Amino acid sequence: MSLKTLRLAAALALTAATAQAETKHIAIASFGEHPALNQVAEGFKDRMGALGHAEGTAVTYSFSHANFDRTLIPQVLAKVEAEKPALVLAITTGLNQAAVRGITDKTIPIVFASVVDPVVAGIVPDWQHGSATSTGASMMPDxxxxxxxxxxxxxxxxxxxxxxxxxxxxxxxxxxxxxxxxxxxxxxxxxxxxxxxxxxxxxxxxxxxxxxxxxxxxxxxxxxxxxxxxxxxxxxxxxxxxxxxxxxxxxxxxxxxxxSYRKNGEHAADIADRILKGAKPADIAPYVPVAGDxxxxxxxxxxxxxxxxxxxxxxxxxxxxx
Missing domain, CATH: 3.40.50.2300 (Response regulator)
Structure with missing residues (x-):
């Protein structure tokens, strides 16, 4: 094998390794499987793709749920944290409240979805800021x-x-x-x-x-x-x-x-995109629905x-x- 060929092979291997290292893992955790809640996850993933986070190359996903059983939430969150994700999409209020307390690695950002009032729920301090680890898209009704x-x-x-x-x-x-x-x-x-x-x-x-x-x-x-x-x-x-x-x-x-639960997932993806690009959750205000939602x-x-x-x-x- 020539020196030129060896260098080319080494360059390709380095490129592949770099691409693999840059692939970010996102853990999606939900209280349970339900058509509406599933739409949140689907809207999130589709919007992430549109924002340039192609599944399988730029990002990978896992999905876990508690089967609408509160006693299973700690188990779900332990599994999620063990995956060492770049970001967690947490769906429903109860699961987000548990995630804020239960995910001990505070370097993992949590984006909430399918939450009506994250302030009352204690997930974020107010409507102008996220917490140190969490922000997301609310479903505040009109x-x-x-x-x-x-x-x-x-x-x-x-x-x-x-x-x-x-x-x-x-x-x-x-x-x-x-x-x-x-x-x-x-x-x-x-x-x-x-x-x-x-x-x-x-x-x-x-x-x-x-x-x-x-x-x-x-x-x-x-x-x-x-x-x-x-x-x-x-x-x-x-x-x-x-x-x-x-x-x-x-x-x-x-x-x-x-x-629209799907749009809620899309708005959560917009926030996740900002976090993956370096923004801090505390600097991102929770999304509040508008008439078009x-x-x-x-x-x-x-x-x-x-x-x-x-x-x-x-x-x-x-x-x-x-």
Whole structure:
């Protein structure tokens, strides 16, 4: 082999080794597998690719989840930390709260997603800054817009019910904001506490005769069992709306005023990109959703199932799902 050939081979080997060394590993950790939460991860990875972080060359990914079991979260986080990732994408509030405490290597940045209020949850100090290790994309709802939407779909609406887990910080924030929006809109908000998904049918049943519609907030205990809630809603002839869009349920629900989980993942990727390029989490303010992050839908079949017509003003609306 000639000297020239040897030098070329050495250069290629060095280039390959350098490329391999520069490949960054990102650990994605979620509370569980759910279509909406999976959209966060998918949106994140697609946006990262668009930003130049090609999967398999610039970055690699792992995915771990706790199967919606809080007792498994420490195990998930121990696995994630053992991977020594360049960055962690942590999905849902409870998992992020545990990650802030449980990931002991404080050189690993944590980008949160699917978190309503990271300030109340203690993940970041305020809305202008991240913490030393964490920042991300929030899913702060716009309940003023939600109730305005419900007024158009159900003219004359006076009371809206919802189900919430009093033990979840996300749920507490949602209830506070929804109640405040209800006061401004002249709509009474009736919240029914639910600690376990097994209680959902009975608690949903309890709203019969009390409200004109039910709107489901971004609650883990509720969102994992929406089909069950929908069955009860149809039985009691109650229009049911959700804060998470799921096309598989569009015939069972009356409609959706939903934040895009995919876009939430994309916004988290924008923040991850900045961190991987050297920015400090503390210098990056958490992302707050804007109008374009929400989608409105009304289901013709879902409304018919509970005996309600589509208002004339909406019969040509792009919101309609037929």
């Amino acid at each position: 309940f003023d817009a939600t109730l305005a939407f419900l007024k158009q779909v159900i003219p004359g609406i006076q009371a809206v019910g919802t189900l919430f887990n009093p033990g979840e910080d996300n749920d507490a924030t949602n209830m506070e904001l929804l109640t405040e929006a209800g006061k401004k809109a002249g709509i009474r908000i009736v919240g029914v506490p639910v600690e376990a998904s097994a209680d959902l049918p009975q608690r949903m049943q309890s709203l019969a005769g009390q409200v004109d519609a039910v709107f489901l907030i971004q609650s883990n205990v509720v969102q994992t069992a929406v089909p069950i809630v929908a069955q009860v809603a149809q039985r009691i002839r109650m229009p049911l709306f959700n804060s998470v869009f799921n096309p598989a349920l569009q015939d069972q629900l009356a409609g959706f005023h939903a934040i 929400f989608d409105s839908y009304v289901s013709v079949k879902g409304m018919e199932a509970v005996g309600l017509p589509i208002p004339d003003a909406l019969k040509d609306s792009p919101w309609l799902l037929k």
